[in-house]
Amino acid sequence: MDYVNLGRSGLQVSPLCLGTMNFGPQTSEEDSFAIMDRAHELGLNFFDTANVYGWKTGEGVTENIIGRWFAQGGGRREKTVIATKLYGSMGDWPNEGKLSALNIRRACDASLKRMQTDYIDVYQAHHIDRNTPFEEFWEAMEVLRLQGKILYVGSSNFAGWHIAKAQESAARRNFFGLVAEQSHYNLLTRTAELEVLPACEDYGLGVIPWSPLASGLLGGVLRKLDKNRSAADHIVRELDKHRDKIEAYEKFCDELGEDPAHVALAWLLSRPAVTAPIIGPRTLEQLDGSMRALEVELDAAALARIDEIFPGHRTAPEDYAW
Template sequence: MDYVRLGTTGLKVSKICLGMMSYGDPGWRDWVLSEADSLPFIESAAEAGITFFDTADMYSLGVSEEVTGRLLKEVFSRREEYVVATKVRFPLGEGPNDGGLSRGHIMDAVDASLRRLDLDHIDLYQIHRFDPETPIEETMQALDDLVRAGKVRYLGASSMAAWQFAKAQHVAVMNGWTPFVTMQNHYNLLYREEEREMLPQCADMGVGVLPWSPLARGVLARPPADTSTTRSRSDQFTPHLFGSDEEAAILDEVGRVAEAHGVSRAQVALAWLLHQPTVTAPIVGATKLAHLEDAVAAADLVLEEQELEALGAPYQPRPTLGHE
């Protein structure tokens, strides 16, 4: 496993980040694994050299953070050996102040996340989308206070409009506050609208890119019309996000390249992402050990320039997704 700097910071992370959304409370989503069933994935990830783990307070309504904290302590011998990222914004309760990016909610949420993770600091604390109801100055000052208090080491953002991200960064810099060092956005072979503004902006600012849904909710990992997985059968959003004629051509090309290399479709789709100059580490979910093995292997898969061009050629612009 290769290790890369997180944006332009001095912190190094593995080129593959293991998404912890799949581990927590099976009652929250049909495809989520229990803590006992999750342990082999953390063990395998550590053995493969993965040191970067991403969760959120809203995954399994907090249980994912609890499981993440316990399993990482069980698998790694020292805190310095792994990097933990989590997120804040989505509500975990019914009250009017149980969500959002107000100072009050951020301060409450970070302490709750630290308790669930059983850690004294979070390596990368990310806002889980933009909050249009809270002044960005309030959000950025609160996040800066967390860094100054030692509760958080670095700050990250996730899917939003490029102008919103630029505004947040400007507010931080103008006030001497801590800016974001990462952008966790929706980016894969089937969704490339981030290439218009967000990715060039991240490159200009030295911001690391951590794509979520790198396999397009699994669509890129299987032949068209294959709905054999638990998530593909139960995911109500996939039919609304994917399925155009252009996507079918991309999937065909993924299959062709995979066959030429003798590897899985997932490896090809992840390798394409890792060849993109702005990408630091895609966030990969795994509910079968083969998923994790594919992700690790993708980090070593070299695609020729003509293959990269062929994979990208069928793409057609589409409406923006994933900012909500």
């Protein structure tokens, strides 16, 4: 495994990040344990979760699963760079969500307890909080870092100007600032190229793309439907919107002799500032298959053909100005 630095930090992570959102709702605890163990066997050390995952308000289902896995010992915690997120509501009372200093303190302590660890490697804001100033956000994060409860801070779903504001606010405090941005980015959703990726590149943030396969649309959906495998209604609706592109893409992947899912991940790994796409396997077979993406090499001609199928954006303002 060739590890990479997370943004400008010295923290080394695997070039694929294990997403755990399925743990609990779709993947049993036993199977989740097996997937995490297998991830370590494959060399993956970067795991991502969130306090709201499991989708039972206030329960932190997925974090609890990870905590019970850590508690088995065997170096599981020590080998893992764990990233979790806060913002979503964990209760019905005020201050049980978003990014106030009060919620940051409470949410961090609750995540530590659920995951049965005394520190979080990368603590991420799951969304921008438009009602909390960055001065308050950074002061709260500085306290957590001084207490040894977190090591690095990241963001998720921030706009480019949010990243700029966050970094400039941190710089005024002589604080390290954000090391990573978790952004919606894939071949079908390339708006991050306008402002987010350039901001991350300029400020030294590693980009962690979520939904790299566009909820399965880039994972060979037409092949699967041809084999009479079913697809969720929302996938079918999205497929109807993009059928021409998906058909052309899967045909091109056939020419390359590669699985569409692996090409989509390999393409992301070729993008500026991208550190590690988040993969969310529900089974061991899906996890093992994802590793092929690290071996796929896309030359200039292949990248150009992909851009023809899925046109991207030039860095703003060139995208919409001379």
